[in-house]
Amino acid sequence: MAAPEFEIPKYREFPTVPAMVPDSMARVRPHVANEKIQSALGYPGALVDDWQEKAIEEFGNLLGKYRSLKVFMDSCVHCGSCTDKCHYFIGTNDPKNMPVARQELMRSVYRRYFTLPGKVFPKLVGARDLTRDVLDEWYTYFWQCSECRRCSVFCPYGIDTAEVTMAARHILDTVGYGQKYSNEILGKVNKIGNNLGLPGPALEDTLQGLEEDVKDDTGIDVKYPLDVAGAEVLLVTPSADFFAEPHIESLIGYGKVFHAAGISWTLSSYASEAGNFGLFDGDYQMMRKVAMRIREQALELGVKRIVVGECGHAWRVAYAFWNTLTGLGAGGDDPFAVELQKQLDPRYKQPSHICEFTWDLIQQGRLKFDKEANDNRVITFHDSCNVARASRMGDYPGGQFDIPRNIIRTVANKFVDMDEATIREVTFCCGGGGGVLTDELIETRVKGAFPRMEALQQVVDRHGVNFMATICAICKAQFTKVLPYYGFNMRLVGGVHQLVSTAIRLGDEQ
Amino acid sequence: MASIEVNGKSYETDEEGYLINLADWNEEVGAYLAQTEGVTMTDQHWEVINFLRDYYNEFQIAPAVRVLTKAIGKKLGPEKGNSQYLYELFPYGPAKQACKIAGLPKPTGCV
Numbered sequence: 001m002a003a004p005e006f007e008i009p010k011y012r013e014f015p016t017v018p019a020m021v022p023d024s025m026a027r028v029r030p031h032v033a034n035e036k037i038q039s040a041l042g043y044p045g046a047l048v049d050d051w052q053e054k055a056i057e058e059f060g061n062l063l064g065k066y067r068s069l070k071v072f073m074d075s076c077v078h079c080g081s082c083t084d085k086c087h088y089f090i091g092t093n094d095p096k097n098m099p100v101a102r103q104e105l106m107r108s109v110y111r112r113y114f115t116l117p118g119k120v121f122p123k124l125v126g127a128r129d130l131t132r133d134v135l136d137e138w139y140t141y142f143w144q145c146s147e148c149r150r151c152s153v154f155c156p157y158g159i160d161t162a163e164v165t166m167a168a169r170h171i172l173d174t175v176g177y178g179q180k181y182s183n184e185i186l187g188k189v190n191k192i193g194n195n196l197g198l199p200g201p202a203l204e205d206t207l208q209g210l211e212e213d214v215k216d217d218t219g220i221d222v223k224y225p226l227d228v229a230g231a232e233v234l235l236v237t238p239s240a241d242f243f244a245e246p247h248i249e250s251l252i253g254y255g256k257v258f259h260a261a262g263i264s265w266t267l268s269s270y271a272s273e274a275g276n277f278g279l280f281d282g283d284y285q286m287m288r289k290v291a292m293r294i295r296e297q298a299l300e301l302g303v304k305r306i307v308v309g310e311c312g313h314a315w316r317v318a319y320a321f322w323n324t325l326t327g328l329g330a331g332g333d334d335p336f337a338v339e340l341q342k343q344l345d346p347r348y349k350q351p352s353h354i355c356e357f358t359w360d361l362i363q364q365g366r367l368k369f370d371k372e373a374n375d376n377r378v379i380t381f382h383d384s385c386n387v388a389r390a391s392r393m394g395d396y397p398g399g400q401f402d403i404p405r406n407i408i409r410t411v412a413n414k415f416v417d418m419d420e421a422t423i424r425e426v427t428f429c430c431g432g433g434g435g436v437l438t439d440e441l442i443e444t445r446v447k448g449a450f451p452r453m454e455a456l457q458q459v460v461d462r463h464g465v466n467f468m469a470t471i472c473a474i475c476k477a478q479f480t481k482v483l484p485y486y487g488f489n490m491r492l493v494g495g496v497h498q499l500v501s502t503a504i505r506l507g508d509e510q
Numbered sequence: 511m512a513s514i515e516v517n518g519k520s521y522e523t524d525e526e527g528y529l530i531n532l533a534d535w536n537e538e539v540g541a542y543l544a545q546t547e548g549v550t551m552t553d554q555h556w557e558v559i560n561f562l563r564d565y566y567n568e569f570q571i572a573p574a575v576r577v578l579t580k581a582i583g584k585k586l587g588p589e590k591g592n593s594q595y596l597y598e599l600f601p602y603g604p605a606k607q608a609c610k611i612a613g614l615p616k617p618t619g620c621v
Contacts, residue, residue: 031525188618195618196617196618199570199571201569205569206573206576209577239619243574243621244605248574275620311620439526440526476620
């Protein structure tokens with residue numbers, strides 16, 4: 001795992017558009033999924049012989065199924081507004097990482113097989129045959145997109161570029177050209193219940209250890225319950241929260257919030273994953289299969305509320321897709337949705353984000369904090385892309401930006417935002433989202449983190465920031481790995497509930 | 511399929527150099543894998559590797575970083591029971607690099 005040699009981007013005095021370096025990232029691509037990984041998901045084990053025919057057929061299926069994809073294929077006018085908005089382009093200078101150029105890899109094929117001019121005069125309209133080179137190019141560059149949708153914010157036609165990436169990846173999967181990292185993980189969720197492959201007994205052992213640690217630290221018996229039928233809240237969180245640093249610090253924080261508020265809760269060993277990698281290739285059946293575990297556990301444990309931990313794309317899937325995929329959420333009046341709705345407490349948003357949950361309790365005056373416990377920290381907040389641009393919190397637009405910041409300001413004294421061109425709706429991706437968080441893509445990840453690192457450096461220099469809070473397991477893992485490349489301490493990143501954990505009064509110290 | 515050769519015997523690995531068959535592992539293989547990672551093994555390194563293997567045998571998964579740091583702290587003293595110490599031993603990260611040397615599968619997910 002010796003890290004490959006590559007040049008780390010240099011900070012810019014002015015954030016100008018970089019000069020292009022064609023094909024600079026053409027050699028960087030993720031490992032291809034092997035037969036075992038592919039077949040566990042029902043995909044062909046290796047590239048099928050008639051891949052060209054199959055890929056075009058699947059492309060046609062998607063165009064027929066999703067009107068959105070057809071609109072996105074047709075409506076781009078190549079205005080170039082998106083070109084310099086992508087962190088991967090800014091960090092790599094490879095023109096194929098301009099969102100418009102990345103999508104053109106697919107649009108050129110679309111024109112060839114699905115439009116009249118492209119069928120008749122392909123050269124005149126820049127239509128290309130789907131050759132093996134083109135397919136490989138798809139694999140290379142659609143895995144240098146984190147589906148963060150920053151470019152979409154700037155698109156005058158509102159093209160959702162992530163959907164284009166998802167469609168391309170899905171077509172690759174169906175012809176046997178899957179990505180090892182994402183597909184291996186999906187296999188583990190389906191088999192074991194979480195992305196890590198953490199079996200129930202190991203989870204139980206880990207949670208017991210946490211109870212001992214918190215008891216040692218605070219003298220208080222904070223519980224981290226597992227598989228408790230009749231608990232009020234089912235918490236689903238990314239399995240990285242059970243395993244990795246700094247993720248686990250937020251898990252400790254969630255438990256303290258439940259303890260301080262006196263609300264019974266449980267984790268589930270069967271539904272021990274909030275993250276849903278089915279999103280990354282836009283396969284709704286796969287997404288549903290992963291999400292159904294949570295519905296099944298909610299019904300089995302008889303919980304009244306479902307709360308989602310700090311995980312970006314988990315919250316996107318929970319917020320935007322759970323209602324139609326699993327009947328978990330508002331709006332459904334079919335028997336399938338009603339079965340769960342009548343069990344859940346209608347006074348609360350279902351599902352709720354852990355930040356909404358904690359913020360509600362703060363507003364009700366049910367949590368108390370010793371803010372000065374965080375005085376050693378000068379904090380900034382990194383908006384995670386899926387939370388920022390694909391979901392909401394609270395009851396007004398922009399709540400997803402304010403609520404995490406409100407919590408931080410409640411539990412700590414020193415908070416500053418990074419440059420406004422890099423946060424909230426126009427936040428830069430951490431560089432590791434959407435299935436890119438794998439070791440062999442470290443060059444993509446380090447270079448993709450560049451714009452965020454520039455903005456961070458500025459608040460470090462001006463305000464002495466030493467803690468970047470975030471609410472996504474991918475962001476936490478990605479920054480832990482890439483911060484040292486830019487001269488920062490890997491411990492500079494942490495969770496919002498890590499800050500909560502530090503300052504919360506547990507109430508029964510006496 | 512990739513492979514490595516240690517003492518004249520060939521062992522299957524995946525694309526990233528993790529052993530395919532966990533039963534293939536022995537100390538020579540571990541030492542060889544450490545060498546490919548640029549890690550010079552000491553007694554302290556072996557303490558970690560042995561703990562990982564024991565834990566894996568019991569739970570079929572590598573321990574959480576926190577579980578590992580606690581166990582090492584108990585064994586080698588509290589000043590070593592932190593992830594900084596583990597990063598000194600295994601600079602690429604205790605979870606992934608130490609698992610590789612211990613012949614265990616790579617931890618996956620958002621880690």
